[in-house]
Every structure is written in structure tokens, then in C-alpha cells.
Amino acid sequence: MLHTLVILVEDKPGVLNxxxxxxxxxxxxxxxxxxxxxxxxxxxxxxxxxxxxxxxxERLTAYLYKLVNVIQVEDxxxxxxxxxxxxLIKVNTQTEKRTxxxxxxxxxxxxxxxxxxxxxxxxxxxxxxxINGFIEVMKPLGIIEMVRTGAVAxxxxxxxxxxxxxxxxxxx
Amino acid sequence: xxxxxxxxxxxxxxxxxxxxxxxxxxxxNLPIYDAMRDYPQIHHVLPRHEQGGGHMADGYARxxxxxxxxxxxxxxxxxxxxxxxxxxxxxxxxxxxxxxxVTSKLIGYDAFQETDVTGITLPITKHNYxxxxxxxxxxxxxEAFYIAKSGRPGPVLVDITKDAQQAFVSDWEYDDxxxxxxxxxxxxxxxxxxxxxxxxLINSAKRPVxxxxxxxxxxxxxxxxxxxxxxxxxxxxxxxxxMGGFPAHHPLNLGMMGMHGESWxxxxxxxxxxxxxxxxxxxxxVTGSLNSYARNAKKIHIEIDPSEVNKNVRVDVGLxxxxxxxxxxxxxxxxxxxxxxxxxxxxxxxxxxxxxxIVNLPxxxxxxxxxxINELRRLVSRDTIITTDVGQHQMWTAQYFxxxxxxxxxxxxxxxxxxxxxxxxxxxxxxxxxxxxxxxVGDGGFQMxxxxxxxxxxxxxKVNVAIINNGFLGxxxxxxxxxxxxxxxxxxxxxxxxxxxxxxxxxxxxxxxTRAEAQVAIQEAREYxxxxxxxxRVEQEDSVYPMVPAGAALNEMIRRPSxxxxxxxxE
Numbered sequence: 001m002l003h004t005l006v007i008l009v010e011d012k013p014g015v016l017n018x019x020x021x022x023x024x025x026x027x028x029x030x031x032x033x034x035x036x037x038x039x040x041x042x043x044x045x046x047x048x049x050x051x052x053x054x055x056x057x058e059r060l061t062a063y064l065y066k067l068v069n070v071i072q073v074e075d076x077x078x079x080x081x082x083x084x085x086x087x088l089i090k091v092n093t094q095t096e097k098r099t100x101x102x103x104x105x106x107x108x109x110x111x112x113x114x115x116x117x118x119x120x121x122x123x124x125x126x127x128x129x130x131i132n133g134f135i136e137v138m139k140p141l142g143i144i145e146m147v148r149t150g151a152v153a154x155x156x157x158x159x160x161x162x163x164x165x166x167x168x169x170x171x172x
Numbered sequence: 173x174x175x176x177x178x179x180x181x182x183x184x185x186x187x188x189x190x191x192x193x194x195x196x197x198x199x200x201n202l203p204i205y206d207a208m209r210d211y212p213q214i215h216h217v218l219p220r221h222e223q224g225g226g227h228m229a230d231g232y233a234r235x236x237x238x239x240x241x242x243x244x245x246x247x248x249x250x251x252x253x254x255x256x257x258x259x260x261x262x263x264x265x266x267x268x269x270x271x272x273x274v275t276s277k278l279i280g281y282d283a284f285q286e287t288d289v290t291g292i293t294l295p296i297t298k299h300n301y302x303x304x305x306x307x308x309x310x311x312x313x314x315e316a317f318y319i320a321k322s323g324r325p326g327p328v329l330v331d332i333t334k335d336a337q338q339a340f341v342s343d344w345e346y347d348d349x350x351x352x353x354x355x356x357x358x359x360x361x362x363x364x365x366x367x368x369x370x371x372x373l374i375n376s377a378k379r380p381v382x383x384x385x386x387x388x389x390x391x392x393x394x395x396x397x398x399x400x401x402x403x404x405x406x407x408x409x410x411x412x413x414x415m416g417g418f419p420a421h422h423p424l425n426l427g428m429m430g431m432h433g434e435s436w437x438x439x440x441x442x443x444x445x446x447x448x449x450x451x452x453x454x455x456x457x458v459t460g461s462l463n464s465y466a467r468n469a470k471k472i473h474i475e476i477d478p479s480e481v482n483k484n485v486r487v488d489v490g491l492x493x494x495x496x497x498x499x500x501x502x503x504x505x506x507x508x509x510x511x512x513x514x515x516x517x518x519x520x521x522x523x524x525x526x527x528x529x530i531v532n533l534p535x536x537x538x539x540x541x542x543x544x545i546n547e548l549r550r551l552v553s554r555d556t557i558i559t560t561d562v563g564q565h566q567m568w569t570a571q572y573f574x575x576x577x578x579x580x581x582x583x584x585x586x587x588x589x590x591x592x593x594x595x596x597x598x599x600x601x602x603x604x605x606x607x608x609x610x611x612x613v614g615d616g617g618f619q620m621x622x623x624x625x626x627x628x629x630x631x632x633x634k635v636n637v638a639i640i641n642n643g644f645l646g647x648x649x650x651x652x653x654x655x656x657x658x659x660x661x662x663x664x665x666x667x668x669x670x671x672x673x674x675x676x677x678x679x680x681x682x683x684x685x686t687r688a689e690a691q692v693a694i695q696e697a698r699e700y701x702x703x704x705x706x707x708x709r710v711e712q713e714d715s716v717y718p719m720v721p722a723g724a725a726l727n728e729m730i731r732r733p734s735x736x737x738x739x740x741x742x743e
Contacts, residue, residue, distance in 0.1 A: 010355055014302075018294060025295045055482075062479035068299045068319065071355045168354040 002031060003057045004083060004153045006161060007046040007064060008072040011037070015069045019046065022063055028052065032085075032150030040162065041172045043071065047152045071167050076153050083153040087131050088113070089122045092142035101141050108134045119144060175344040177306040177337040178207035181270065184313040185214055187346055190241055192217065192232060192602050194225035196252075198245025199285060201272035203337035217602065217631060220623035222249055224595040226256020226269070227621070231596030233265050234582045235557055236603035237392075239320050240267040246274050247285030250331070251292065255589060257327050258296040262586025263413060264390060266325035268316050269297075276304040276333040289331045298326030306339035310347060318351045323358025324477040325390060360478065362491040362498060370472045370489045371505035374404060377446035377470070379514045382408045383429065383458070386585070387451015387476060387495050388417035394578050396499035397450065398422075403503055405511040407518055409437045411452050412570055413585040420574035426518065430458035431720045432567040435729050436521035438720065442727045443517075444469045451475065451495050454484035455586070460726035474498050528717075528732040531572065535687055541565055541640045541710045543687050545572040545612065548638065551694050555580060556608040557600045561593030561617030563647040565640035567716040569612045591620030597635045598627055605633070608698070615641040615667045625677040628703050636697045637705040639670055642712045650715045654730065674705035685709040 009015045016035060023030050031049040038045045052060065057075055064073045076083075091101055094117075105112060105122055108130070114121035124134050128151060135146070155161050164171075175183065181204050185193065192215045197205045208216060219225035222244040233240030240260075244253045250271040260267045274283040290302045299319050301312045309332060316328040374380060388397050394417055401408055401424050408418050409429040418425055426437045438460075441447065447469045452458070459465045462484065471487040473480075474495050481490035491498050526532060530542045545568050548558075558573055559582040560566040566583055575581045582600055584592040597611035618639050628635055640646075649663040671681030680700055684693040690708060697704035718729035 014290065017291070021294050059479065059483060062481075062483075065357065066477070066479055068353060068356045168352065 001051070001053075001077070003050055003052060003075055003077045004081065004151060005048045005050060005057070005061075006074045006076060006153060007048060007070060008038075008162060008167070009044050009046060010069040010071065011042050011044045012069055015044070018067050018069060019048075019064070022067065023050070026060065026063055028056070028060055032148075034150045034152050038162075039172055040164070040169045043162075043167070043169050047150070049151055071169070072163060074161055076155055080156040081153050082156060083127055083151045084125055085128055085131050085151045086123065086125045086149045087135070087146060089124065089135070089138055089146040090144040091120050091122065091138055092118065092144055093120055094118050095142060097141045101138070104134070104137050104141075108137075110134065173344055174340055174342050176203065176207065176340050177309050177332065178203040179210065180306070180309045180341065180344065181313065181332070181337070182207055182211040182214065183346060184310055185241065186211060187348070188239065188317050190214060190239070193241040193243060194219055194228045194232070194599065195243030195270075196222050196225055196245065196249055198249045198272070200246035200274055200334045201243065201249070201337070203334065204243070204270075204272065215602075217598075217627065219595065220626050221621065222252035223255050223591065224621050224624045224627065226253045227259065227589075227592050227595035228599035228602070228624075228627075229267055230256060230260050230265050230592075231559060231582050231599030232603040233260075233267055233599075234596070235579050235600045237579070238266075238603075239317055240265065240599065241270065242267065243270045244272075245285065246272045246289070247287045249285075250287055250289040254292060254296070255591075257293055257329065259584050259587045259589045259592060260327040261296045261298070263584065264325050264386065265327065266321040267327040268313070268320050269327060269329040271329060271331045272337070273302065273331045273333045275335045277335070279304075279333070290329065293329050296327075297329045300329040301331065303330060303332045303336055306336045306341055309336060314347070314351055315353065319353070319356065360476070360493040362493050366489055366491055367498070367501050368505060370491060371502055373446055373470055373472060373489065374406075374448070374502075375507050379444050379517075380404070380406045380446040380448060380511075381426075381440050381444040382406050382448045382450060383411065383441070383452050384408050384414040384417050384450050385411045385452025386413035387474070388414060389578055391451060391476070391495040393451075393496040393499055394418070396496050396503065400499050400503045400506065404506050404509045405515065406448065407440060407515060409433070409441060411455075411458055411585070412583060414452060415570065415575040415581045416578045419576045421576060428570050430726075431460070431722075432571065432716050432718065433458075434522075434571070435525050435718050435727075435731065436518055438726045438729065439521055440518050441466055442725075447471045449473045449475070449487070450499075453480045456484075456722075459484065460720045460724055460728070464725035466726075528734055530732075537686060539684065539686055539690060539708065539710050540714055541568045541642070541708070542572050544638065544640060544684075544690050544708045544710065545569055547687070547691050548610065548612070548694055549573045551691070551698065552608055552610065556610060557582065557597075557604060559583065559593050559597040559600055559609070559611045561611070561613040562588045562590045563614045563617060563645070564642075564650065564714075564716050565612050565614045565646070567647075568640070573612070590617035593617060594621050594635075594637060595624050595627075597637075598624060598631070598633065601633045601635050602631070608636075609634070610636045610638060612638045612640060614646055615639055615643065616645040616665055619667065622673065625674065625679060625705070629678045633703070634701070635703050637703070639705065639707050640710055641667065641670070641707050642710050642714065643667070644712060646714075647716070649713070653713070653715065654719070655721065670705055670707040680704045681707070683707045683709065
């Protein structure tokens with residue numbers, strides 16, 4: 001099944017390469033990967049979705065912890081979490097389907113962020129399933145180009161995932 | 173005090189207690205070499221190829237327990253080290269590799285002798301660094317040594333740009349505060365409940381077998397290990413790299429397990445009801461087919477690296493941490509047990525096999541590798557250090573050169589690196605100058621790094637070389653014989669006159685073609701003051717038995733033939 005991993009790493013050159021190289025070397029396939037800063041200085045947060053059995057993911061986690069720059073690895077798959085992906089979709093509006101496109105944007109609570117006489121760029125945020133659903137609907141209406149960020153994820157509830165005192169990091 | 177980056181490199185090596193390093197100079201590391209004259213307390217050894225230098229530092233580390241240090245320049249200097257780095261990585265050897273990089277402004281512009289060395293070595297190092305700022309040299313080298321030797325040891329590479337070597341720090345002072353790395357966890361301690369659980373399994377087992385690996389030696393747990401094994405009388409099977417962790421002559425020591433393990437060892441493992449894996453990683457060469465591996469056995473795994481537990485074999489109890497400390501906790505909880513019945517079962521298996529052994533058969537006038545290695549074992553002292561190359565002679569050495577003492581056997585296990593034998597022996601000799609050092613090599617592997625005979629001559633050291641010369645790449649030939657219809661594609665090998673080759677390097681060369689000659693040659697080599705190369709002309713198409721074919725069950729062995737078929741001697 002698809003697992004959602006949150007990996008906290010030191011913000012140092014080459015760390016993304018180390019993570020990506022580990023997945024390749026151990027023959028895991030990254031479905032999506034996002035990386036960005038956090039509110040803690042020197043700490044970056046990655047969300048990686050990866051296909052594998054529970055056993056595979058446990059091994060992967062152990063390998064990740066062998067990397068000197070990896071601070072914490074959490075598998076959110078079986079926890080209550082919010083997972084969001086963002087897509088920008090450029091569609092052709094030179095057809096009789098223009099109205100239908102606007103209706104679908106309404107239904108999916110997407111946003112139009114660029115308009116020309118021939119095209120629209122639609123921004124949509126949501127779970128993987130929601131975005132996949134929207135893309136299916138848009139396909140027959142004429143997608144010119146699209147881009148997705150990959151998932152970012154956070155556990156629900158008031159606690160922080162990050163074990164701050166143990167990590168040795170401090171808030172910015 | 174004002175110091176250049178190059179001087180800081182040497183200062184750090186001195187502070188780490190390094191007294192011998194192996195390196196090759198070139199354009200980008202010239203500043204380091206220029207500063208070397210100020211540090212006469214460090215002996216620098218010049219190999220004939222960086223790979224040789226890397227293996228020397230590896231052999232040095234394996235017998236001394238210290239961190240081995242090898243240096244190379246940028247580009248080809250660094251890429252020539254790659255095989256040595258991968259060898260050390262697979263066998264968990266504490267090493268620091270210092271390579272030079274082109275000036276930082278030129279990085280990324282395909283400058284002369286520029287290579288992305290940190291990129292290349294990323295999957296074969298425990299960690300690596302690119303240093304472009306002189307201020308970072310000291311903290312990086314300190315981290316490198318700390319990472320290399322802590323937890324599960326391994327090689328760390330530090331790539332230092334030429335401009336960083338040339339720049340100065342005006343008020344340089346060595347920082348000896350405790351290193352803290354936020355994401356690095358070398359120390360684990362198992363829960364007391366898991367220790368108890370392990371002890372309970374041991375106490376209730378009827379047919380336990382210990383699988384002793386390299387971790388026993390790396391963790392210096394030899395005495396704790398012996399105490400444990402003797403208290404509960406658990407038979408001990410060894411991995412190739414585990415040899416020396418437990419004396420070969422000990423009545424509980426069964427010998428080597430796995431692909432070329434004796435049949436009683438593998439059968440005992442397959443019939444065990446409990447396997448105690450101590451500092452080993454269930455490599456495919458020791459398990460055979462995983463589906464049929466020790467199916468009725470519960471498993472306890474003592475291991476320092478969490479990622480090894482449940483990797484190849486699912487275990488019932490995993491004890492992650494320092495093996496010395498864990499065994500000290502487990503042994504008091506284990507009951508005394510004679511295990512007479514189980515040991516009798518194994519002894520019977522053993523008796524049946526020994527009669528087929530070549531060393532127990534009458535002398536036919538032919539020389540077998542087993543004879544050579546058996547004689548060598550008989551003639552040299554227990555503390556003699558033996559290194560091997562990779563192939564048939566390596567397996568014969570594992571079978572016949574009974575290792576009694578810790579850190580006296582040096583061999584490339586995980587990577588199986590041909591060319592390792594001679595340079596690792598040079599490193600071992602430089603680490604233990606008072607010990608007798610032999611390397612057992614094949615005619616193939618020896619020629620991969622034979623240029624290091626020059627290093628022996630330059631260092632004026634005594635390292636004896638036993639070439640098991642069968643005129644073939646023997647192990648590959650054996651596989652061709654067994655599994656490829658005797659299609660000996662590219663395995664017959666013409667070699668130079670090894671006696672003359674030795675003499676060309678100012679060393680002594682000897683040749684032996686019978687058991688009697690072999691004995692004389694070994695004695696002569698021991699007594700000669702300089703290094704001696706012996707060309708042992710052994711039976712050409714001899715094979716290593718028993719053999720578990722790759723992917724077969726561990727007890728499905730090709731056994732020793734009961735009648736020896738010899739090829740006619742060429743007179």
C-alpha cells in the first residue's frame with residue numbers, strides 16, 4: 001500500500017541527494033516527494049509517499065535512520081492525518097465546454113488563477129483522490145498542461161510530530 | 173597559532189593518535205604533502221596504486237583496531253580509492269579517506285582532475301563530506317573519525333578543496349570538546365525484558381547453535397562470548413569474518429558455516445531449534461535459500477545496527493546494542509547446561525565427514541592447496557597474521573588455517589575484493605611489526621595488486637607471500653565446472669615467473685610442487701630475513717568442498733568426492 005512518511009532532516013547541502021540515493025539503492029520507488037523549511041532553524045521537512053508493505057517500510061525507516069543527517073522519521077499512514085496535494089491545471093477554453101469547466105471548478109472548490117481568451121489556469125488543493133477525480137473530469141475538457149506538488153502531510157490533534165527536546169533543535 | 177588548512181589536516185591526524193597513513197600525492201593534495209615535513213611523527217607509506225593504499229589502511233585498521241587512514245588526490249586519485257572504500261564499507265572497517273578536490277571556484281566546471289567524489293562514494297561510505305572552507309577542516313575531520321569508529325564502524329570520506337588546504341586560520345586551536353551530532357545514534361541499549369526473553373529461549377532450547385560474526389571481534393567481546401558459550405555449552409558456527417572471535421581448537425567450535433562450510437556445521441544449523449546470531453547479518457553466503465533456512469529454529473539476534481535486525485531473516489528477539497555489554501547481561505541469566513546429547517549428534521556428523529578430507533588421504537605426489545595451508549598452519553605460531561585474497565585459496569584458508577587468536581585473520585568478506593591480500597598484509601605488518609605476517613593469494617588476485625611488492629621493498633618490511641598457483645581463476649573455473657558444463661571461458665591464466673618477479677623487486681622467490689618441497693619452502697621463507705614470495709604449483713582443477721550452490725538450501729551440499737581424480741602431472 002501507499003505509505004506517507006514524514007522525514008525531518010538537517011538543512012545541509014546534499015541531504016536530498018542522500019535520501020533519494022537511499023531509495024534508489026534499496027530499490028524503493030518514490031511516488032511523490034516534497035521538501036521545505038520548518039519553523040525550526042536548520043530543520044527541513046520532507047513528505048515522501050512510497051509504495052510498500054509494512055515490512056518494507058520498517059526496513060526503509062531503519063535505513064533512513066542510518067543517515068547521519070536524518071533526525072526523525074514518522075509513518076503517518078495509519079494515523080489520523082491531513083494530507084494535501086496542490087495542482088495547477090491549464091485548460092483549453094476555446095471550446096463550447098467553457099461553461100462546464102467553470103461549473104466543475106465550483107463543484108470541486110478549485111480556483112481560477114489565470115485567465116486568457118484561450119485558456120485558464122486552475123489551482124486545486126486537496127487529497128490525492130480529490131485531485132485525481134478533478135483531473136479525470138478535466139481530461140475530456142482539454143488539459144493543455146498540468147503540474148502537481150506531491151503530498152504534504154500533518155498529524156491531526158494538538159501535538160507536534162517533532163520531538164523537539166530530543167532533536168537538539170530550537171524554534172526560530 | 174596561525175595554521176594553514178594543510179597543517180590543520182596533519183594536526184588533526186596527530187590528535188587522533190594516527191601514526192601511519194597510506195597516501196598518494198598529486199596536484200590537488202600537494203599542499204598537504206608540502207606540510208608533511210613538519211609532522212615526522214606520522215609515517216607516510218607510498219603505495220603503487222591508491223587502491224593498494226586503501227587496502228593497506230584497511231589491513232592496518234583490522235589488526236590494530238585503530239582507524240585506518242588513506243589519502244589520494246582529486247579525480248583519478250580518488251576514483252582509484254573507490255574499491256578500497258567499498259571493501260571497508262561492506263566489512264564495517266573504521267577508516268577515514270582524505271581526498272583532495274579542485275579549487276572551490278572550479279567545482280562544477282569540469283576542471284582538470286575534477287570528479288564528484290562525494291557523489292560517487294555516497295552509497296559506499298558511512299558518511300562523507302566536501303570541505304570548501306579552511307574553518308571547516310578541523311570540525312569535519314573530528315566528526316569523520318568519530319563517525320568512523322563509533323556504533324557500527326565504517327569508512328568516512330573527507331574531500332578537501334585545494335584552496336581550503338592553502339588558506340589560513342589565524343588563531344587556530346584544537347577543539348577537543350565532545351562531538352554532538354543531532355541525527356547520529358551510535359548507542360542503543362536493549363530493554364531488560366528483551367534480555368530476559370532471550371535468556372528464557374536459551375534455557376528452554378534443546379539444539380541451540382551460535383552464529384558468531386565479525387561483531388564479536390569488532391565489539392571486542394571475545395571473553396564475554398567464550399564465557400557465554402562455555403556456560404551453556406552452545407556449539408559455535410563461525411562466519412568468515414567472525415574467525416578469531418573464538419579459538420578454532422575449542423571443542424565447541426564447529427568451524428565455518430555457509431556456502432563452503434563443512435557439512436556438520438550447516439546440518440547443525442538446519443536442525444537447530446534456536447539460532448543465536450551474534451554480530452552477523454545473515455548474508456546470502458551463510459544462509460543459502462532463505463525459504464528453507466533453519467525452519468524450526470527460533471532466532472535471537474544481537475546486533476549493533478538496527479537496520480540489520482529483521483532484514484534478511486525474521487527474528488524472535490532482537491537485542492540492539494553493544495555485544496560486549498549485552499552478553500555480560502545475558503550470561504548470568506543463562507543456566508549451566510552440558511548439552512551432551514546435542515553435541516553427540518554433531519560429533520557423529522563430523523566424524524563421517526573427516527575421512528573424505530584431502531589432508532587425511534595418503535600422499536599421491538600431487539600438491540593440493542589444502543596441503544600448503546595445512547603445513548603453513550602447522551609451522552607458524554598462533555599469533556601469526558594471515559591475510560587472504562579472494563577465491564578458492566581464501567576458502568581453503570578459512571577451512572584449514574585454523575584461527576586461534578583474535579584479529580589474526582584479514583580477508584575481504586562482503587565485497588570479495590580480488591587484489592586485497594597483498595596490500596592488506598602490508599598494512600597489517602606496519603600495524604604489528606613484531607608479528608609474522610603471511611598473505612595467501614591466488615595467481616589471479618595476486619596479479620591485480622602485485623605492484624605493491626615494490627612498496628614492501630621500499631618499506632623494508634618482511635611479508636611472506638604464498639601464491640596458490642593453479643593456472644586458473646580457480647573459483648570461477650569451479651563454478652564453470654559445476655554449473656556451466658566445464659566451459660572454461662577466460663579462466664585459464666598465463667602468469668609471469670613469480671620467482672623472477674620477486675627477484676626483480678629485490679625479494680626472494682621460491683617454488684614448490686610437492687608436499688615435501690612446500691614444507692621446506694615455508695621453513696626457508698620463515699628463516700630468511702627479507703620478504704619471500706613462494707610459488708606453490710598446486711593441482712589445477714581442484715575444487716573447494718563442500719559447496720552449497722547459490723540459492724540452494726544450506727544442507728544441499730556438493731560433498732567432497734570420496735575418490736580423488738587427479739590430472740596427470742606435466743613432466
